[in-house]
Amino acid sequence: MRKLVSEFEFRQQGRNIRFIAGAVMIYLLFAAALYSGYRQYITENKEIRIAREITYQQWTNQGEKNPHSAAHYGLYAFKSITPLFIFDKGIEDFLGRAVWLEAHNQNEVRISKVKDQGLNGRYGYLTVAFVWQLFIPLLIILLCFDSVSREKENGTIRMLFSTGISGSDLLWGKVWACMKLVLYYLVIPMFMICFSVILFNTEEQKSSIFLHGVFIFLLYCLYFLIWAIFTVYFSTRFSSSATLALLSGIWIFMGFLLPRISGTLAGIMVPTPTAFEFTQAVLEEREKGEDGTRSYEQFQEALKQKILTEYGVERTEDLPVSFAGYSLMESELKDWKVYDKHYGKLNSLFSKQNFIITLINSLSPVQTQRLVSSAFTYTDLHNHIHFATQAEQHRRLVQDILNEDQLKNGVGKERGYLASADLWQKIPDFEFQRKDFSKVLRRQWGNLFLLIVWITGGAIILNSSAGRIKYSV
C-alpha cells in the first residue's frame, strides 16, 4: 500500500507546476554555484601552487647567509584546498591561506579572500552546498506542505482510508514520494555533475575524494529526509496555508536567524582577547617571563652560566659550540612555551564558542548539516586550526635545523658565520597533511548524532500522528 501511495504521489507531484518551477530555479542556482565554485577552486589552487613553488625556490636560492638571517627571511606555508571546495567552501573565504614562518614569531594565518572584496565578500555564500542546505528543503516544503492537508480539505482522505490503507502507509508513502522526486530529479543528477567536475579536477587520491563524496551524499539524503518528514507531519496538523506560512517561518529562522543569534551569543558569552591585548600579553611574557619579573639580560646571563657549567669552561669563546646558536635555540624554546600557552588559550576560547554555537544550532538541522558538510569538505575552522598547528610545527622544525647548524658550525664566528647554500635544501617545503576521513568522522560524531536525533524524533512523531490521523477525519 505504501508503495502505491508513494508511486501515485510521485507521478502526481512530478507534474506539479510548483515542483517544476522550483526545480528549474534550483538548477539555475546550482549552475551558478557550481560555475562560481569551480572557477574559484581552479584560480586559487593555481595561485597557491605558483606562490608555493616560487617562495620555496626563493628560499633555496638564498646563497651564503647566516642561518639566523635566513630564519628571519623565513618560508611560507600555504594551505592547499581540496576539490571538494567546489561543492562546499564553508567558511574558507573568511580564513587565511598563508602564514609566514619566521624566527621568533608565531604569525597569524593571513590572506583571506573576504578582506579584499569589501562588502561584496559578505554575499559570496552561494555554493552547491548552500543550494542543497537551503533551497532543496524549501522545495520540499513547497512540495509537501499540503500533502495531507489537501486530502483533508478536499475530503479525499476518507476515500483513501476506505481502501484500507493505514495512516502510517499514507504518511510514509508521501514522504518517500517526496524523497524520490527530490533525489531522482535533483540530488542524484546534481551530485553526479558536481562530483564528476570534482573528480576530474583532483590531483589527490581519487578514492579518498570519492569516499568523502559518497558520505556527503548520504548525509544530505538523511538531511532531506528530515525536512520531508517534518513537512508531512506539519501537513497532518495544520491547514495547507497555515503549514506553508509556518514552515516558511521555521525555514527562515533555522537558515538565517539562528546562526546570527548563536554566533553573536557565543561571542559575547566567551569573549576573546583583543588583538592589542593578545600582542601585549605575548610580548610581555616573552620579554619578562611568566611572572613578569625576569629581564632579557637575566635570561642571557642564566643561559651563559648554564652552558659554561655544562661544558666546564669559563668563557663563551672557549665553548666547543656557538653560543649564538645555543642562545637562539633556548630563546626559541622559551618563546614556544609562550605561544603554546597563548594560542592554546585562544583556540580553547574558540572551541568554547563553537560549542555554544553547536548547542544553539542543535535547534536547527540546517546549521548542523552546514557544520558536518564543511568538516568533510575540509573548509571548516577545525581544518584551519589543524593547518595553523602544522605550519607552526614546521616553523619550529626550520628553527631547529637552522639554529643547530649555527650551534655546530658557527663556533668562533658566531653571527658572522655564513652557512652554505646546501643548508636551505635540507629544509623541506611545507606540505599540509589534512586529517583523514576517520579522524574527521570522530570529530563530527556529535553533529552526526544530532542529525540522527532529528530523524528519529521526526519518525516517532510522524508515526504517532499516523495513528491519530485516521480518527481525526
Add this chain to the structure above:
Amino acid sequence: MWVNICKHDWKIIQSDKTATFALLLLALFMAIAGFTGNYYAKQRVETIDKIRMAEKASIEEAAQLVDSLYLNNLPFKGNSHRDPTTPGGAANGMGAKYLVLPPSPLMVISVGQSDLYANYYKFGLNKKQALYHEAEILNPTVVFNGYFDPAFVIIYILPLIIIAVCYNVISSEKERGTIKMLVTSGFSTRKLLLIKFIFRFLLMYVFTTLLLFLIMLFSGVNIAAAMGEIGVLLFELIWYMLFWVAVCLAVNLLNLSSGINAAILSGIWLLLLITLPAVLNIMARENYPMPSRLELIAETREASDSARQNMNAMLSGFMEDHPELVPAGSKINPADFAVTSLRTALAVEEAVKPLEKAFITRKEEQEKVLSRLGFVAPGIRLQQVLNRIAGTGEERYHAFRISLEENHEKFRGYFARKIFGGEKMTGEDYKNIPETEFHEYYENSTRSSRDLPAAIFPAIIVSLLVVGLFRNLKEIAAEA
C-alpha cells in the same frame, strides 16, 4: 473617516495574534541587537582607552630610561633590537605608536566591516601592523555568520515583521467574511485599503523608530552630535519600510489565500535579500576578478631580494630619492642593520605599490557593481548606508588605510632621519615622536543626496505595481 478606519484596523491588529506577536518579536530582537551593538561599541571604546594608556606609559618609561642611562653613562643591556637609545630600537620597541580609528557616535547601529579590518595599527619602523593579528581576533565562524546587530534586524528581520503584520490585510477580511462590510460601507475600497496600509506602515515605523531611540539612549549615544546620521537613518527607514509595505499590498491584491500570500512574500524576501546579493557577488567577482594576493607574497620577496642585492649600488641613488629621510651632510653606514632593513622596506614598498593599487581599484569596482544594482537588492544598499552612518563602512576603512600610510610615513620619517643621521634617542626625542591622527577623508557620513534615487526607486516601482494591481479590487469586491 480615516480615524474610524484606523481605529477599526487597530482593533484587528490587536485581535490578530500573528501581528501582535510579530511586533513583540521585533521589540525582543531589537533589544538583543541593541545589546550586541552596544557590547561591540563599548569594547572598541575600552580597547582604545587601553591602547592610549599603554602608549603613553611606554613613551614615558622609555624617556626616563634613556635619560637615566645617559646620566649614569651606562649601556643598554637588553635585547639590542629594542635598544631604546637607538632610533631603530625605539621605533620597534618602546617608542611604537598606534593609529586608532575613532568610534563614530552611531557605531552601535552596525558592526559593519569592523570585524574584518583593523581598527588600530601598531607601528614599527617598517611594519605598519606590528601586532600578531592583522585585525581584531574573532572566531571566523562568528564572522562568517554575521552579527545580530540593529542593522541586521532592520535589513532582514524588519521586512519579515512587516510581512507578518501585512500579509493578510485583504485575505483575512475575505476569510473572515468581513470584506462584505468593507465593500458595502460606502467608502472607496481603494482609499480604505490605502488607509489601512498607511496606518500599519506608520504604526510600525513609529514603533521601530522608538525602539531605535531606546537603543541609542541605552548605549549612551550623543544624539545631538549624531543628528545628521540619525536623520539619514530615519529617512532610509521610511523608504525601506515603505517598499516592503508596498510589496505586501501588491501581493494582497493578487487575491490569494493568507498562507499563499505569506509564502509568496517569504519567497520575495528570500529572492531580494539572499539570492540576488549572492548572484550579484558572482557577477562582481567575474567582471572584476581580484589579483592574487598569494602571488603578491612572491613579488614582495623578489623585490626584497633584489633590493638587498643592489643595496650598495643603490646607495647614492637612494640618498637622492629620499632627501626627506637623509639629513644633509649625513654619512650613511651601509652595514648598519637599521639602515639595511629600512632601505629594503622602502624598496619593497615602491615595488609592490602598483599591485596594492590594483587590489584597491578592483575592490572599488566590485563595490560599484553593488551600489549600481542597489535598487534590485535593497538590502545591500541599506547595509552600505547603515555601515556608513555607523562609521563602519568600506569608505571609512579606506580612508583609514590612507591615513595609515600618511601617519606611518611621518612616524618612520622621524626615526629614519635619526637612523641615517647616526643619531641616538634622548628622553626629549621620545616626547617629540609625531602623534598619530586619523583624518575623515571621505565625504560627510550623512551624505545621501547622491543615493536618494536608489533609496526611493524600489518603493516607487512597487507603488506603481500596486496602482496597476488596484484593478483586482473590482474582482475582490465582486467576489464579496
